[in-house]
Structure formats: structure tokens, C-alpha cells
Amino acid sequence: MNAIVFDQVSKRYGDVLAVDDLSLSIESGTTVALLGPNGAGKSTSIGMLLGLLKPTGGEISVHGHAPEQAVAAGELGAMLQDGALIPELTVKELVDLVRRLYPRPLPLDQVLELADLGELAGRRANKLSGGQAQRVRFALAVAGAPRVLLLDEPTAAMDVESRLRFWRGMHDYAAGGRTVLFATHYLEEADQHSDRVIVIARGRLAADGTAAQIKARAGGRTVRFTLGEQPAAGLDLLPGVTAVEVEAGAVTLRTADTDATLAGLYRGTTLDVRDLQVAGAGLEDAFLALTRES
Amino acid sequence: MLYYAKTEALRMLRNRRYLIFVVAFPVVLYLINAGIYGKQTDDSGVPYSVALMVSMAAYGALAASMMSSAVPWAQERQTGWLRQLQITPLPGWAIIVTKLCAAMLLVLPSLLLVSVVGVVVEGVSLPVGTWVPLLLALWLGTLPFVALGLAIGSTLSADAAQPAAMISMFALALAGGLWFPPEAFGDTMRTIAELTPSYRYADLGWSVIAGQGLPASDLLVVGAWGLALGAAAVFLYRRATVRS
Numbered sequence: 113m114n115a116i117v118f119d120q121v122s123k124r125y126g127d128v129l130a131v132d133d134l135s136l137s138i139e140s141g142t143t144v145a146l147l148g149p150n151g152a153g154k155s156t157s158i159g160m161l162l163g164l165l166k167p168t169g170g171e172i173s174v175h176g177h178a179p180e181q182a183v184a185a186g187e188l189g190a191m192l193q194d195g196a197l198i199p200e201l202t203v204k205e206l207v208d209l210v211r212r213l214y215p216r217p218l219p220l221d222q223v224l225e226l227a228d229l230g231e232l233a234g235r236r237a238n239k240l241s242g243g244q245a246q247r248v249r250f251a252l253a254v255a256g257a258p259r260v261l262l263l264d265e266p267t268a269a270m271d272v273e274s275r276l277r278f279w280r281g282m283h284d285y286a287a288g289g290r291t292v293l294f295a296t297h298y299l300e301e302a303d304q305h306s307d308r309v310i311v312i313a314r315g316r317l318a319a320d321g322t323a324a325q326i327k328a329r330a331g332g333r334t335v336r337f338t339l340g341e342q343p344a345a346g347l348d349l350l351p352g353v354t355a356v357e358v359e360a361g362a363v364t365l366r367t368a369d370t371d372a373t374l375a376g377l378y379r380g381t382t383l384d385v386r387d388l389q390v391a392g393a394g395l396e397d398a399f400l401a402l403t404r405e406s
Numbered sequence: 407m408l409y410y411a412k413t414e415a416l417r418m419l420r421n422r423r424y425l426i427f428v429v430a431f432p433v434v435l436y437l438i439n440a441g442i443y444g445k446q447t448d449d450s451g452v453p454y455s456v457a458l459m460v461s462m463a464a465y466g467a468l469a470a471s472m473m474s475s476a477v478p479w480a481q482e483r484q485t486g487w488l489r490q491l492q493i494t495p496l497p498g499w500a501i502i503v504t505k506l507c508a509a510m511l512l513v514l515p516s517l518l519l520v521s522v523v524g525v526v527v528e529g530v531s532l533p534v535g536t537w538v539p540l541l542l543a544l545w546l547g548t549l550p551f552v553a554l555g556l557a558i559g560s561t562l563s564a565d566a567a568q569p570a571a572m573i574s575m576f577a578l579a580l581a582g583g584l585w586f587p588p589e590a591f592g593d594t595m596r597t598i599a600e601l602t603p604s605y606r607y608a609d610l611g612w613s614v615i616a617g618q619g620l621p622a623s624d625l626l627v628v629g630a631w632g633l634a635l636g637a638a639a640v641f642l643y644r645r646a647t648v649r650s
Contacts, residue, residue: 163493184497185495186495188493192486194486195485196486197487198413198482198487201416201417208409209409210490210494213410213495213496214494215495256494256495
């Protein structure tokens with residue numbers, strides 16, 4: 113059964129198309145990363161899923177219901193990018209307040225444990241560090257035991273320690289058969305913490321698969337060299353090449369087969385190639401390649 | 407929702423600005439003024455210590471109703487706490503109704519404290535039949551001011567809501583004769599005062615202690631302001647929370 117379905121969804125702000133004909137479905141019980149650079153449409157998609165924004169076109173459903181109904185039924189919990197706490201209330205009071213708004217919440221102690229807030233329960237919200245406040249906001253997102261959890265760049269402003277505790281909590285929560293969708297612009301986070309990665313760029317679906325598939329699809333290696341004033345036309349026809357970038361006389365080829373590409377470059381062209389480098393594509397490279405293609 | 411209202415009230419009671427300006431200030435002002443003029447009586451033979459108690463209780467209630475609604479509400483809208491609530495099952499109308507109830511609840515400390523000081527320190531003694539309508543009128547009569555506070559909070563940013571609420575509150579207190587007796591006003595000021603919700607609101611209290619009951623004209627004006635500002639608050643709240 114699908115927990116989340118986007119059917120040809122688009123969202124326009126004036127002249128800007130933030131989400132462009134996006135269709136995807138997420139199966140219940142999976143943990144999915146929504147990966148994309150800033151401005152890719154991640155937050156807009158999450159806002160629409162929560163009924164905070166209305167799509168310009170298309171339809172969204174959460175467990176078969178419209179987002180507004182899903183929110184009213186307590187099916188959704190979320191950690192949004194900017195969300196202040198009430199400074200005069202303690203961590204425990206805040207969590208309990210939000211908890212009680214849901215029909216079937218988790219026990220208070222369990223929420224505090226999931227977010228690793230045991231020692232901070234009695235502290236006022238205005239005395240928390242940035243990372244601690246983020247963990248409280250995670251606690252607020254899970255307090256109502258929603259079946260679908262949405263996290264918009266959850267680790268922003270977290271230090272290493274908070275990050276570790278946060279991911280542990282997220283996995284514990286997801287382990288109960290719940291669906292988690294988290295937005296991030298770090299491929300590493302997507303790689304380590306999700307079952308499936310959906311890459312979006314400029315509001316469109318750029319790739320969809322496991323982290324390993326995404327990395328493979330992005331092309332294995334890069335070949336870099338200097339071409340100077342010589343024309344770069346035809347480089348994309350070399351064997352194995354999946355993408356070509358030329359910047360100020362410097363060429364970067366992305367290739368699935370380095371040997372074939374180099375053989376073609378030296379034997380098949382008359383170009384004067386200098387400063388040649390071959391490198392394995394890093395995660396960030398893979399990600400950049402994917403988001404640039406679309 | 408009840409728990410939400412309780413936490414709303416609790417947070418304000420922990421807010422230093424609320425405690426000083428709203429709860430302590432009217433009491434201190436009452437003690438100073440009653441110390442100077444308390445022994446005199448006004449035209450209808452009511453001692454100033456009683457009339458001032460009503461004025462200061464009315465001022466405290468006015469301040470409480472506006473300060474506990476406008477600024478926190480504007481802040482919550484701006485900082486994303488409102489959005490946090492919008493994504494819970496709590497319906498939108500419940501948020502604003504809870505805010506209203508909590509603000510009404512927060513009127514009580516200053517209202518009751520001024521009354522207690524009146525009785526204990528200034529020796530004010532009124533029959534129960536006077537206390538009950540007096541306190542009820544001064545409590546429920548704050549509805550238009552809470553609505554005004556929420557309207558301000560729905561419209562302005564937190565930085566702008568603070569001075570806007572302060573200025574409205576001082577203007578209402580001055581024009582309504584809560585600080586200086588309205589008898590001291592000139593004719594023009596008097597005419598203006600009679601149109602304000604604050605004068606009519608305080609006049610409910612002054613009339614009760616003068617033994618005249620609750621004048622229908624006052625109830626009418628306060629009620630009309632309550633309806634108008636309430637409608638404005640609902641409209642502005644909807645505009646502020648509309649899903650785009």
C-alpha cells in the first residue's frame with residue numbers, strides 16, 4: 113500500500129515553477145530520502161504534503177486521503193525547517209502539549225527517549241542549544257505517533273553528537289512499520305539512512321532508486337584535461353562518455369568506461385590533450401551529475 | 407484543547423514583561439493614587455478609593471487582554487510555531503478560540519489583585535451583590551480588547567505588534583478615563599470618550615459601585631465594539647492562516 117502519492121503535481125509561485133509535474137509514490141513502511149540541491153522543490157513538496165500549500169495542479173494523497181484530512185486525522189507528523197518553540201515552556205511541557213492534540217499519541221516517556229531528551233525534559237526552551245532545539249522539534253514530530261513522518265532537512269544546525277542521536281531516534285521510529293520521508297541536500301545522509309533515494313532538481317524527478325543505484329547511474333569516473341583554445345565538439349561521441357562539461361578550456365568527461373574513453377580520445381581525435389587526470393566520481397559528483405542532467 | 411489553554415496561560419505567567427506591566431503596574435498605580443486621593447468622595451458620594459480601584463482594575467484588565475494576545479500571537483505566527491500547530495489535528499478555529507480563552511483567563515490576575523489590594527489595604531467594603539456584577543462586567547467586558555489584540559497579532563510582525571499594542575492600550579486607557587477621571591475632560595474629549603469601548607467598559611464598573619446597576623447604553627457600546635473587533639479578528643486570522 114502506498115503511504116504517499118504525488119500525481120502530476122506542480123506548484124507555481126508567480127513566474128517560478130517550484131515543482132514541475134512531479135509524480136511518485138512511496139510505499140508504506142519505507143524510509144525515503146528526498147535529495148536535491150537548494151531550491152529543488154523539496155520544502156515546497158513537503159509543504160504541499162502537509163496541506164500548508166495548495167498545489168497549482170495535480171493531486172497528492174496520504175494513505176488515500178487528501179493532505180488536509182490526513183493532518184486532521186493525525187496521520188502526519190513533521191519537522192519543518194523553521195519552527196520556533198515557545199520560550200517559556202519546558203521541553204516536557206511542549207512535547208506533552210503537542211502529544212495531546214493527537215488521537216493516539218505515544219507515551220510521553222517514549223517520545224522523550226526516542227529524541228534522547230531525558231536529561232533535558234525540565235529545561236525551558238529558551239535555554240536550549242540549536243541542536244537540542246532540533247531534537248525537541250523531532251520529538252514534537254513523532255509525539256502523536258503519526259504513520260507518516262516528514263522531515264525537512266532535519267540535521268541542519270545539529271552538531272555531530274546531536275546528529276548521531278537524531279538518526280538513531282529516526283531509525284527506532286521507522287522500525288515500527290512507519291513511513292519516513294526526509295529531505296536533505298547531502299547524498300551521504302541519503303545513502304546512510306534511507307531505503308530509497310528520490311532525487312529532484314528544479315522541481316522535477318531526476319532519479320529514483322537505492323543509493324547504490326543512484327551512484328552507479330551517475331557515471332563511475334571522471335576524466336579531466338585541458339584543451340585550451342581547441343574546439344570541444346564531438347567529445348560527447350567518445351565511447352563510454354555520459355556527460356561533458358567545458359569551462360574556460362578545461363574539460364570534464366564523465367564516463368562509464370575510462371579505458372575506452374581514453375583510447376578514443378588519443379586514437380580517434382587529433383586534439384592536443386594536456387594535464388590529464390582520471391578520478392573516481394565522489395558522491396557529491398554523482399549527485400551533481402544527476403541534478404545537472406535533468 | 408483544554409491542556410493547550412492551560413499551557414498558554416502558564417507561559418504568560420512565566421513571562422516577566424507580563425508580570426511587571428500587566429499585573430504589578432496597576433496595583434502600584436492604585437496604591438499611589440489611593441494614598442493621595444483615597445479619602446475624598448466623588449459627586450455621587452463614592453469614595454475615590456473605590457472609584458480608583460475600579461479604574462485601575464479596568465486598566466489592568468485592559469492591559470492584560472491586549473498584552474497577552476497581540477505580541478505572543480504575532481511572534482508565533484512569525485517564528486513558525488503556528489505552523490507547528492497547523493500540522494497537528496487541532497483545527498484552525500480551535501487555535502484562535504484557545505488564544506481568546508487564555509487571554510480572558512489572564513485578565514483575572516490583575517483584576518483580582520487590584521480588588522484584593524482594595525479590600526485589604528484601602529479598606530474597600532462592598533456588598534456581595536455589588537462585587538459579583540462588578541467583577542463579571544470587568545472580566546467579560548475585556549472581550550473587545552482581546553479581539554483587538556488578536557487582530558493586531560494577525561496583521562503585524564512581532565516587532566511592529568509590540569508598539570502597536572502598547573499605543574492602542576495607552577490610547578484606550580487615556581481616552582477612556584482610566585487614568586484621569588473623565589469628569590476632568592473637556593466637552594470634546596468627553597464626547598470622544600463616550601464612543602470608546604474603554605470608557606464604556608470602565609463605566610460599567612463605575613455605575614455598579616454608584617449603585618446604578620449596568621447601564622444599557624454601556625452594554626450596547628461595549629457589545630457593538632466586541633462584535634466589530636471580533637469580526638475583524640476572525641477575518642484577519644483567516645487571512646493570516648490561508649493556505650496558498
